[in-house]
Amino acid sequence: VKFVDEYRSGELARRVIGQIEALLDPGRTYKIMEVCGGHTHTIYKHGIEHVLPPAVDLIHGPGCPVCVIPMGRVDDAIAIAERPEVIFTTFGDMMRVPGGGGSLLDAKARGADVRMVYSPLDALKIAREHPEREVVFFAIGFETTAPSTALTLLRARQEGIGNFFVFCNHVTIIPAVRAILDSPDLRLDGFVGPGHVSTVIGCRPYEFIARDHRKPLVVAGFEPLDVLQAVLMILRQLAEGRSEVENQYTRVVRDAGNPRALEVLAETMELRTTFEWRGLGFISQSALKLRSDFADWDAELQYAVPGVRVADPKACQCGEVLKGVIKPWECKVFGTACTPERPIGTCMVSSEGACAAYYNYGRFARPREAAAT
Amino acid sequence: VSGDREREVIDLVERRRRLKPKLKEELVTLSHGAGGKATRVLVEALFLEELGNPTLSSLGDAGVFGERGRRLALSTDSFVVKPLFFPGGNIGDLAVNGTVNDVLMSGARPLGLAASFILEEGFAVAGLRHIAASMGDAARAAGVLVVAGDTKVVERGKADGVYVTTTGIGLVEGGRELSPDRIRPGDAVIVSGTLGDHGTAVMVARGELELEVDLRSDTAALTPLVKRLLEAAGEVRCLRDPTRGGIATVLNEFALQAGVSIVLDEASLPVKPEVVGACEILGIDPLYVANEGKLVAVVGPEGAEAALASLRSHPLGADAAVVGEVRSEPEGLVLLDTAFGGRRVVDMLVGDPLPRIC
Numbered sequence: 001v002k003f004v005d006e007y008r009s010g011e012l013a014r015r016v017i018g019q020i021e022a023l024l025d026p027g028r029t030y031k032i033m034e035v036c037g038g039h040t041h042t043i044y045k046h047g048i049e050h051v052l053p054p055a056v057d058l059i060h061g062p063g064c065p066v067c068v069i070p071m072g073r074v075d076d077a078i079a080i081a082e083r084p085e086v087i088f089t090t091f092g093d094m095m096r097v098p099g100g101g102g103s104l105l106d107a108k109a110r111g112a113d114v115r116m117v118y119s120p121l122d123a124l125k126i127a128r129e130h131p132e133r134e135v136v137f138f139a140i141g142f143e144t145t146a147p148s149t150a151l152t153l154l155r156a157r158q159e160g161i162g163n164f165f166v167f168c169n170h171v172t173i174i175p176a177v178r179a180i181l182d183s184p185d186l187r188l189d190g191f192v193g194p195g196h197v198s199t200v201i202g203c204r205p206y207e208f209i210a211r212d213h214r215k216p217l218v219v220a221g222f223e224p225l226d227v228l229q230a231v232l233m234i235l236r237q238l239a240e241g242r243s244e245v246e247n248q249y250t251r252v253v254r255d256a257g258n259p260r261a262l263e264v265l266a267e268t269m270e271l272r273t274t275f276e277w278r279g280l281g282f283i284s285q286s287a288l289k290l291r292s293d294f295a296d297w298d299a300e301l302q303y304a305v306p307g308v309r310v311a312d313p314k315a316c317q318c319g320e321v322l323k324g325v326i327k328p329w330e331c332k333v334f335g336t337a338c339t340p341e342r343p344i345g346t347c348m349v350s351s352e353g354a355c356a357a358y359y360n361y362g363r364f365a366r367p368r369e370a371a372a373t
Numbered sequence: 374v375s376g377d378r379e380r381e382v383i384d385l386v387e388r389r390r391r392l393k394p395k396l397k398e399e400l401v402t403l404s405h406g407a408g409g410k411a412t413r414v415l416v417e418a419l420f421l422e423e424l425g426n427p428t429l430s431s432l433g434d435a436g437v438f439g440e441r442g443r444r445l446a447l448s449t450d451s452f453v454v455k456p457l458f459f460p461g462g463n464i465g466d467l468a469v470n471g472t473v474n475d476v477l478m479s480g481a482r483p484l485g486l487a488a489s490f491i492l493e494e495g496f497a498v499a500g501l502r503h504i505a506a507s508m509g510d511a512a513r514a515a516g517v518l519v520v521a522g523d524t525k526v527v528e529r530g531k532a533d534g535v536y537v538t539t540t541g542i543g544l545v546e547g548g549r550e551l552s553p554d555r556i557r558p559g560d561a562v563i564v565s566g567t568l569g570d571h572g573t574a575v576m577v578a579r580g581e582l583e584l585e586v587d588l589r590s591d592t593a594a595l596t597p598l599v600k601r602l603l604e605a606a607g608e609v610r611c612l613r614d615p616t617r618g619g620i621a622t623v624l625n626e627f628a629l630q631a632g633v634s635i636v637l638d639e640a641s642l643p644v645k646p647e648v649v650g651a652c653e654i655l656g657i658d659p660l661y662v663a664n665e666g667k668l669v670a671v672v673g674p675e676g677a678e679a680a681l682a683s684l685r686s687h688p689l690g691a692d693a694a695v696v697g698e699v700r701s702e703p704e705g706l707v708l709l710d711t712a713f714g715g716r717r718v719v720d721m722l723v724g725d726p727l728p729r730i731c
Contacts, residue, residue, distance in 0.1 A: 045717060106402070108403075327379075329382040335382065335385065335386030336385060340720075341414075359386075361717040363383055364383065
């Protein structure tokens with residue numbers, strides 16, 4: 001992790017902020033949405049909101065993989081995990097997400113064999129080591145993590161591992177951004193585009209945002225200076241009356257994305273007709289399922305799950321937070337009934353969720369002059 | 374205005390945070406052992422409710438009690454680390470050093486240890502001898518004797534190799550009193566060396582991550598450091614060894630108990646590049662990672678320089694640094710001034726990124 005410090009330099013930050021200030025129209029406020037939860041995390045972890053001029057308002061978007069999983073899918077996961085023959089593997093964050101009847105962590109305490117893994121290949125390894133058990137991987141995430149699930153499926157097929165299954169909940173970012181742009185609740189001035197997703201899909205899929213909706217989008221990296229620079233590039237476009245897709249994260253993102261990753265995705269997965277997003281409801285063609293060639297590894301075909309839609313708790317406003325309509329602290333239950341240790345909504349669980357990020361990192365009073373907007 | 378409403382919400386959250394926690398779970402989960410918020414709830418809402426008394430309820434690393442002017446410090450700790458052997462140590466020296474350090478943090482001189490072993494049927498005797506020998510070496514190095522012990526064996530599969538519990542007793546000299554209650558605005562926060570070495574080393578040693586990092590646990594008895602520190606600086610308010618939950622958890626406990634704010638300076642936090650790298654990959658923050666041979670000291674402003682020099686005069690404290698300052702507001706919160714120029718909250722740990730680290 002060499003070369004990280006230069007992207008966190010306070011001195012460079014002050015220079016960029018100077019340039020940002022010079023571009024601001026007096027009296028105007030700028031609402032910029034960072035689509036990706038990774039950016040939300042960076043923004044709070046480094047205190048970026050505190051160094052930006054108050055006229056620039058960062059709105060947190062829907063790109064948090066854990067946050068968008070609806071409660072019904074968590075219940076399905078628990079139903080699979082509670083089968084005695086199953087070892088259920090999941091990323092750590094997902095363990096604490098509440099479904100209709102508790103979380104995977106609760107299921108684990110009741111006796112379910114739930115194990116935390118760092119990658120789907122770890123889950124495949126467990127399957128190899130336990131041929132007598134059935135190992136299920138809870139696949140979540142956007143185009144960022146879907147290729148590693150795809151590669152794992154290919155390897156399972158190649159090695160003929162028959163006791164490994166994928167419970168596929170991969171989602172795609174573009175339909176979610178489209179849903180937000182079509183939502184009447186919100187007026188945005190521009191977007192910080194997701195960095196890791198774009199390493200896979202490239203920059204072209206965002207072009208409709210610039211062309212049809214006339215909003216600038218700048219794909220950005222995840223260090224604090226990346227985010228600041230993306231904000232600067234968006235403001236520059238606004239000042240010059242442009243709306244384009246630009247790439248700040250050129251050290252990683254290619255315009256055409258990663259063709260090999262897209263290829264393995266296309267080989268193993270296809271779009272679902274529709275998928276429920278937490279708080280956003282059903283969005284057509286917004287998620288992936290395994291192709292029929294991979295039916296033997298598909299947990300949804302292997303196990304009967306409740307498959308029931310569970311309505312979000314009434315008090316929970318995750319949907320409005322995910323769409324950026326309200327700030328985390330404006331939710332009725334923020335920090336009182338809903339806390340990281342006892343979350344009601346998904347946004348309070350994941351470290352990429354806006355509520356958890358605000359609660360854990362941003363929860364202190366700003367100087368009065370900066371707060372007055 | 375929106376700024377005022379936000380402030381009201383923040384105040385409400387803070388008031389709520391300070392209410393006595395309620396234990397709502399019906400079953401124990403791994404979070405209850407992580408040393409963060411859930412552990413605190415379990416301790417306060419179950420154990421203190423059933424067993425509480427003024428000594429226990431002060432929740433220091435050791436309980437200090439006694440009669441007729443003689444004050445003793447008593448501390449106990451169970452070790453369930455996985456793997457049992459890791460670079461820089463094993464469960465044996467870890468168990469000795471951990472309890473010795475807990476006794477030291479109350480300002481006491483450790484007098485003796487007791488050690489209990491829960492062994493799994495089928496565990497190799499040679500491995501057990503290795504562990505016991507390491508305990509002997511660690512005890513000698515710390516200048517204490519193991520004066521009592523116990524052994525139990527459970528059926529294969531009912532334990533994971535070896536669990537060790539150590540209990541330590543020490544004598545508090547003179548009228549010395551170290552407590553977070555003594556922390557005042559203006560005090561300096563000092564750490565005795567690099568942060569997160571133990572937790573990261575153990576995590577890497579499990580081999581699940583396929584990371585190749587050259588890291589060793591920092592397990593060590595802090596006896597010489599505490600001795601030098603207490604001799605050099607009269608204004609030591611309190612000490613704690615930041616094990617599970619890391620320094621973030623310790624400082625949150627300090628801030629809440631003393632009713633102060635602690636502001637850390639990110640640029641001055643000593644963290645090895647290997648730890649930064651491994652933590653970056655794991656998505657965890659070194660501030661929350663366990664240490665087994667480090668202390669956090671809060672020292673009055675006049676004593677800070679002498680305290681730092683005394684720590685640095687010993688190899689165990691070579692990387693000691695002043696990492697933050699105590700302020701009056703916002704009460705009960707730990708904040709971090711980021712190297713980037715921003716500021717954020719450093720809250721207590723939720724959940725358990727690294728189970729069974731000690």
